[in-house]
Amino acid sequence: MANLVNVEAVTVVRGLRTVLDGVSLGVQTGDRIGVLGLNGSGKSTLLAVLSGRLVPDSGRVSMSRGTRVEVVGQSGDLPDGTVRDVVLSHFGPGDHQWAGDAGVRTVLDGLGLSNIGLDASVDRLSGGERRRVALAAALVTDADLLVLDEPTNHLDIEGVAWLASYLLTRRSALVVVTHDRWFLDAVAGLTWEVVDGAVHIREGGYSDWVFARAERLRLDRAAEERRRNLARKELAWLRRGAPARTSKPRYRIDAAEALIADVPPPRNTVELHAFARRRLGRDVVEFRGVTATVPTTDGPRVLLDHVDYLVGPGDRVGLVGVNGSGKSTLLRILVGVQQPESGVVRIGSTVRLGYLSQEVAELPTDLRLIEAVAQVAGVAELGGRELTAGQLAERFGFTTAQQWTRVGELSGGERRRLQLLRLLMAEPNVLVLDEPTNDLDTDTLAALEDLLDSWAGTLVVVSHDRYLVERVVDDVVALFGDGRITHLPGGVEEYLRRRREQQEARPAAARAAGPSAAGGSGGTSSGAPGADGAGPGAAPDAGTARLLRKDLQRLERRLESLQRRERDLQDRLATVGSDYAAAAELDRDLQRTLAERDDVEGQWLEVAEQLESA
Known part of the structure; x- marks a missing residue:
């Protein structure tokens, strides 16, 4: 493995603070490294140094x-410029140089740029769309090193799963x-933790890092305990005098027993439900025939269609769905901020709602944090304990000094933490959280999950953070765009499986609707170039262009299927061992798959040329 970048004794100072202090590390070909640390610890600074965008105050960076x-x-x-200009400019003029590259098409489809449109102006895109465009511009290249700072921001669960899967293939x-x-956990084989200007390197992803840090903290506690014991021994010697020194302190440190003793008990769901029923009563929130729509350029789009749904005491519900499916709208209706077009939303008389919106616009910016x-x-x-405002603030990561900072001077992550803290101080019995993990570092996320895990009220949470959803909720429901709320017994995995099936079914439906979509063109093949009597060199009309786009999508789905089959056959070939007959059969299947892929790519280019003149 060749070295790509070496960092030697690098120091970066910002004002009076040393952000990086004599850091030495390197990146080799094939490395997949995750960087962790508290907000403001220097993670982005480390990336800037590593990529050559920031010259350190001392030390050397070689590439x-x-x-x-x-x-x-x-x-x-x-x-x-346009999305095309940003993402595909290095391919040169025209689409033919990139259109035949299945890898480029995979990135464009995986990040949803086909929905945004390659001719869309960049300055009119939302923050999430701009993030997808920036990611696509990096991923379509043959870069030796990808440096990504918070790439999952603004991506939904499906987008995060696609990105992880794609990065593993590069x-x-x-x-x-x-x-x-x-x-x-999905992509990292190595973890860098930025702490107090140093970088601790650990094998594995997040889970491995958690175990490694627990061991490091245990050793730190053991060292501190030894130091205290020595101080106590010295103090006893001073009090009792030399004649009394007749024994030595005994130390017994067992790493396994210490770690096992520190493992918290699992959440007792039955106990929490019982406690929630006592506090909440029988009724929490009930939807009866609720309908909600959102305006679009093509008219109102139905998000909820005469939905009946019940949230009971002690329920812990995670809501998932693609961006724009109506998750935030559903939460606003649930808490009474937005009224549905029709139907009734009943909220129990004992319910005390706590609602965290994505915008966090409820904070008084003129007050100090502790005052807020x-x-x-x-x-x-x-959790059965009475905590003061200051104690709870410390539990949320705000030091005594930070508690006197004005709210208007806090970062986005700190504001979100503060609003969560204010919600809990109000002692609600129903928490409704819209993307609570945005801008929070891993330590704050762990503290938040610890609180939610033992919280006895009803919880409804929308989050793209799969780790949080799988830990703190008991039931997962989804919005698939069909106007219903669908319960998913299999959780997030079932949601991703259903989404894949939904997408694979679309080309088949488009082909089935092809002849009727042609407007009665009288026996022409659906999606065939030159339908509706257009000659080989004539520009297709609007109806034919629509059929060509459908055929293009069908061919793209077929290419994706062939690529998956190609990867599967290559994986099976790698593990077949000395069974030469099986290897020969797999190789024949692989060659047929490659030939079919080349043929489909040729068809795609032919249809793309026809569509260009539409």
Whole structure:
């Protein structure tokens, strides 16, 4: 494995603070590295140094000759122009240079750029769309090293799963900063933790890092205990005098027993449900015949269609769905912020709602942090313990000094933490959280999950953080765009499986609707070039163009299927061992698959040429 980048004794100072202090590390070909650390610990600074965008105050950064690095930062800054200009400009003029590359088409489809449109102007895109465009511009290249800063921001669960799967198929090295624990576990083979100017390197992803950090903390506690014992011994010697020194302290440190003793008990769902029923009563929230729509350029789109749904005491529900499926709208209707077009929403008389919106616009920016918390309540009961505002603030990661910072000066992640804290201080018995993990670092996420895990009220949460959803909720429901709320006994895995089936079914439905969609063109083949009597060189009319687009989508889905089959056959060939007959059969299947893929790519190019003149 060749070295791509070497960092030697690098130090970066910002004002009076040393962000990186004598850091030495390197990136080799094939490395997949996840970077962890608290907000403000220096993760983005480390990426900037590694990619050559920031010159350190001391130390040396060397990069192998010819190494190509692609960086996707958090800022979302993009050059002016269209999506095509940003993502595909290095392929040269026209679409033919990239259209035959199945890898490029996979990226465009996987990140949903076909829905945005290649001719869309970049300056009119939303923050999430700009993030997808920036990612696509990096992923379509043959970069030797990808440096990604929070790539999962604004991606839904399906998008995060696709990105993880895609990055695992690339040969390029990867260094990624992210707070998405599931994503880290899926892609990282190595973890860098930025702490107090140093970088701790651990094998594995997030789960391995958690175990390694627990062991490091245990050793730190053991060292501190030894230091205290020595101090106590010295103090006893001073008090009793030399004649009394007749024994030595005995130390017994067993790593396994210490770690096992620290493991918290699992959540007792039955006990929490019983406690919730006592506090809430029988009725929480009930939907009866609720209908909700959202306006679009093509008219109102139905999000909920005469839906009946019941949230009971102690229920812990995770709501998933693609961006724009109506998750936030459903939450606003549930808490009474938005009224449905029809139907009734009944909220129980004992319900005390706590609602966290995505915008976090409810905070008083002129108050200091501790004042904003005390404004809600001076003390709160949590997990059977009474905590003051200051104690709860410390549990949410706010030091005593930070508690006197004005709210208007807090970062986005700190504001979200503060609003969660204020919600809990109000002692609600129903929590409704819309993307609560945005901008939170891994330590704060762990603290939040710990609180939610033992919280006895009813919980409804929308989150793209798969790790949080799988830990703190008991039931997962989804919005698939059919106007219903669908219960998923299999959780997030079942949601992703159904989404794949839904997408694979669309080309078949388009082919079945082809002849009628042609407007009665009288016996012409659906999607065939030259339908409706157009000659070989004539520009297709609108109806034929629509059929060509459908055929293009069908061919793209077929290419994806062939690529999956190709990968499967290659994997099976790698594990077949000495069974030469089986290897020969698999090789024949692989050659047939490759030939069919080439044929389908040729058809795709032919249809694309016809569509260009539409």
